Amino acid sequence: MLSTGHKGAYVRWSDYSSKLTEKFTCKYLRGEIQQMKDGFQRLVVGISGASGVIYGIRILEILRDIEEVETHLILTNAAKQTIGMETDFSAGEVEKLADHSYPIKDISAGPASGTFPCDGMIIAPCSIRTLSAVANSYSSDLLTRTADVTLKEKRPLVLMVRETPFHLGHLRLMQQVAETGGVIFPPVPAFYNKHKDLDEVISHTAKRALEQAGIEIEEMDRWTGPLG
Numbered sequence: 001m002l003s004t005g006h007k008g009a010y011v012r013w014s015d016y017s018s019k020l021t022e023k024f025t026c027k028y029l030r031g032e033i034q035q036m037k038d039g040f041q042r043l044v045v046g047i048s049g050a051s052g053v054i055y056g057i058r059i060l061e062i063l064r065d066i067e068e069v070e071t072h073l074i075l076t077n078a079a080k081q082t083i084g085m086e087t088d089f090s091a092g093e094v095e096k097l098a099d100h101s102y103p104i105k106d107i108s109a110g111p112a113s114g115t116f117p118c119d120g121m122i123i124a125p126c127s128i129r130t131l132s133a134v135a136n137s138y139s140s141d142l143l144t145r146t147a148d149v150t151l152k153e154k155r156p157l158v159l160m161v162r163e164t165p166f167h168l169g170h171l172r173l174m175q176q177v178a179e180t181g182g183v184i185f186p187p188v189p190a191f192y193n194k195h196k197d198l199d200e201v202i203s204h205t206a207k208r209a210l211e212q213a214g215i216e217i218e219e220m221d222r223w224t225g226p227l228g
């Protein structure tokens with residue numbers, strides 16, 4: 001149930017934990033952990049309802065082509081609306097880009113537990129509402145619970161916070177998350193690469209964010225000094 005290639009498969013924490021008592025599944029869990037040690041990575045991708053849902057979509061598109069990375073997607077209800085307003089994707093099409101996706105209210109899903117084998121989490125974009133919930137451990141849905149679990153387990157948590165301008169309250173929330181170990185990664189484009197178009201800017205920012213979450217990107221446009 002946790003292996004790659006099962007697009008849209010669904011993992012409940014209750015299913016997962018009850019099976020831990022079975023010999024087969026204990027072996028299976030150990031196998032999963034072993035797989036992660038052997039270069040296999042599992043990342044939770046959250047998409048909230050801020051502007052810039054294309055960043056989360058691009059991240060899923062990039063990871064779809066990296067066989068060693070398994071994606072677990074959580075979309076908020078606002079994200080589903082913003083996807084419809086800002087892109088040509090439907091929420092269902094976005095969900096199909098991930099290996100697994102979960103309903104936002106299912107706090108019994110695997111990623112809600114610290115024992116779920118996972119390498120990190122990225123929320124792209126991250127709304128101020130979601131930032132606030134993460135900063136205050138207000139874990140009322142699966143996205144914010146998983147982010148809190150990621151912090152307490154000391155795994156990388158990258159928040160692509162999108163708002164402008166920020167008031168002092170927003171800045172304080174970001175400070176709180178940074179103090180707890182999260183990475184605040186607003187989608188601020190780099191211009192030194194002389195990108196041809198917005199699409200390239202989006203890809204570059206998505207790849208930079210992924211590297212912050214511990215995913216190595218081979219095809220990364222890197223600055224190597226003015227002489228190239």
Ligand SMILES: Cc1cc2nc3c(=O)[nH]c(=O)nc-3n(C[C@H](O)[C@H](O)[C@H](O)COP(=O)(O)O)c2cc1C
Binds near residue numbers: 047
């Ligand atoms: C088109 C659109 C763009 C939005 N852009 C932002 C934004 O950039 N930042 C933000 O914090 N909220 C933005 N919002 C508002 C959030 O969607 C709203 O606060 C929502 O409650 C966030 O819920 P969530 O964190 O559960 O996704 C936007 C809403 C819409 C419809």
